[in-house]
Amino acid sequence: MTQKVAVLGTGKIGEALLSGMIGAGWSPADLLVTARRPERADELRARHGVVPVTNAEAAKTADTLILTVKPQDMGTLLDELAPHVPADRLVISGAAGIPTAFFEERLAPGTPVVRVMTNTPALVDEAMSVISAGTHATAEHLAHTEEIFGAVGKTLRVPESQQDACTALSGSGPAYFFYLVEAMTDAGILLGLPRDKAHDLIVQSAIGAAKMLRDSGEHPVKLRENVTSPAGTTINAIRELENHGVRAALIAALEAARDRSRELASGTKD
Numbered sequence: 052m053t054q055k056v057a058v059l060g061t062g063k064i065g066e067a068l069l070s071g072m073i074g075a076g077w078s079p080a081d082l083l084v085t086a087r088r089p090e091r092a093d094e095l096r097a098r099h100g101v102v103p104v105t106n107a108e109a110a111k112t113a114d115t116l117i118l119t120v121k122p123q124d125m126g127t128l129l130d131e132l133a134p135h136v137p138a139d140r141l142v143i144s145g146a147a148g149i150p151t152a153f154f155e156e157r158l159a160p161g162t163p164v165v166r167v168m169t170n171t172p173a174l175v176d177e178a179m180s181v182i183s184a185g186t187h188a189t190a191e192h193l194a195h196t197e198e199i200f201g202a203v204g205k206t207l208r209v210p211e212s213q214q215d216a217c218t219a220l221s222g223s224g225p226a227y228f229f230y231l232v233e234a235m236t237d238a239g240i241l242l243g244l245p246r247d248k249a250h251d252l253i254v255q256s257a258i259g260a261a262k263m264l265r266d267s268g269e270h271p272v273k274l275r276e277n278v279t280s281p282a283g284t285t286i287n288a289i290r291e292l293e294n295h296g297v298r299a300a301l302i303a304a305l306e307a308a309r310d311r312s313r314e315l316a317s318g319t320k321d
């Protein structure tokens with residue numbers, strides 16, 4: 052039997068996932084989508100050939116439901132879905148903060164729930180998706196979730212107690228790198244480079260550094276030491292980063308993101 056997968060609330064993350072799944076060989080005819088606005092549903096059908104349905108239809112028809120609405124919209128979506136979701140459906144949440152218990156309390160007893168935190172590099176099949184089982188999710192449900200999210204990048208299983216930390220690290224992680232690139236490009240302007248050239252230099256340096264981090268097997272400290280010549284340029288920059296507390300700022304920033312993820316657990320906090 053064909054496995055139908057529905058993405059409910061198909062915004063940025065939902066569409067990235069769909070696109071990756073189709074690229075990995077899923078048939079668009081087996082992918083159902085829901086959207087709040089009819090124009091958005093039409094756009095998704097035109098772009099990907101997927102099948103727009105209502106939330107209730109998705110709940111009745113699909114074997115796997117992937118919920119990708121904002122955490123603050125999850126309670127309303129679940130109120131709408133709960134009467135229609137049979138207990139043998141796999142429900143995957145892609146929302147920040149919301150624990151699997153939130154879904155289990157609102158859906159039929161025994162419904163398997165898996166929580167996933169992915170990130171926007173899903174758009175280029177380089178996502179990091181972190182996966183945790185709820186009370187009733189089996190090894191098979193986790194494997195199916197890995198198959199879906201494996202279409203857009205890497206996956207890692209973690210205990211649900213680590214999800215808020217992972218959200219701070221990899222869920223929000225791309226934003227920190229974009230922020231760094233933005234700030235370093237400004238520095239290039241200060242040093243007299245045209246913006247487009249500064250941007251290209253930084254982006255290629257970021258790609259090179261990311262590949263070395265992933266492929267060299269070296270610790271980041273060693274990689275940084277290799278750049279840092281005695282009495283050279285880099286150590287002067289590093290001293291300024293330390294003087295300005297950048298390491299402490301990053302630690303505090305990620306702690307704040309983790310705390311916000313915890314706050315979102317109720318599914319109502321604006």
Ligand SMILES: NC(=O)C1=CN([C@@H]2O[C@H](COP(=O)(O)OP(=O)(O)OC[C@H]3O[C@@H](n4cnc5c(N)ncnc54)[C@H](O)[C@@H]3O)[C@@H](O)[C@H]2O)C=CC1
Nearest residue numbers: 060062063064086087119120121122124145146147169170
């Ligand atoms: N943007 C990011 O970097 C990441 C986001 N997430 C999580 O993914 C989820 C989605 O985030 P985005 O894609 O950025 O948001 P988004 O706002 O682009 O997409 C959410 C979509 O859900 C739709 N929606 C809301 N209520 C609905 C309903 N009842 N029925 C049908 N559609 C409904 C909205 O119209 C919107 O198109 C969030 O829970 C977020 O925490 C996870 C990892 C990374």
Ligand SMILES: O=C(O)[C@@H]1CCC=N1
Nearest residue numbers: 147170218222223224
């Ligand atoms: O900022 C957010 O809440 C979402 C979750 C992780 C990345 N973006």
